[in-house]
Amino acid sequence: MNVTETIVILILFSFRWFPLLQALLQRVSYNRFVELEKEVLLPMTIFCWEPVLVNFVDSTPLHVCRNQRILIHKIFEGLAEHGKCSMKCFFGFKLHVIINDKGKILNFMFTL
Template identity: 45%
Template sequence: MVELYRTHVNKPSQMSTSEIMTIMIYFHKSNYRNFKMYYLHVIKGSMVKYFPNSVSYNRFVELMPSILLPLCFFIAAQGKTATGIYFVDSTILRVCHEKRASQNRAFKGLAKKSKSTMGWYYGFKLHIIVNDMGELMAFKMSKATTDDRVVLPKMAENLTGKIIGDKGYISQKLFDQLYEKGLQLITKIRKNMKNKLVLMIDKILLRKRGIIESVFDQLKNISQIEHSRHRSADNFMVNIVAGLAAYCLQEKKPSLGIKYNLLNG
């Protein structure tokens, strides 16, 4: 994970850690697209009776970095099913328009310029692994210039079975490294590569990679993990992790509905 978290020495707050976490997670389920409006209209407005010790908006923003690690622990504690079928991918997270990158002080020395399939951007990458039930198995933040293959071994170190990725994960060294630990990396082959025998179930799973795109779509359009209004790197990170926590709490997630008795013969 990009080292964005720094120790903050703040004066004691009347608000508990769980209250701050709840407010941040609920934001991503509230349909509000602007956190300040959400805080003023909902937390200090219609739901003020549930948060009698709520502080001012500016004070709350100061307190946000204190919940980064608790949010990470919260996500780690959520139920995850080891189904043996996993999907991996990354998505870009812009922090501002790339033409304004040199003027952005909040992310100076942290964010990087890079080129994706959508063009140039200035920001970071979010890498995730989900199972075929849409459950979040692992996540990692990295600089925009990071090769997707570099972060995968650490993310997948406790997984066994099959993991499906796009062509960006093609690497014989990576395949061998994961295979030794009981995880088979499945990717499409490039046009200049020799054809190889692919099991029918693997072909089917490759066509189901859209599940992880659905997860990213929900994280960006239902939750608000990507926007350009951040004024500090710490709160940028808190917002992302809170969005992931909100996703983990969803009752209905993108799912393939696989019947394991058929897969296992």
């Protein structure tokens, strides 16, 4: 199996074309494919890299319990706190996410 076939298999795997992918992977063992993958990783990254022009930032509350049960909540005791979002008050954490225009998660963070 040459370099171009390995790159095609990696691209098909990213698009989830599993029927064709299974047929191609029968040509070589898994261990050999892992070795080939290491060889093509850097050239493929350089060739396929494109700058991200648009990023989206969003946040959402992660409730750990209903507001009526705040006083008896034990699992995240000492960690979770009261918070506010545009909809209502909540008890828990807040998840902040940054994604690009293709939906890939670039970064995330949990806050109190």
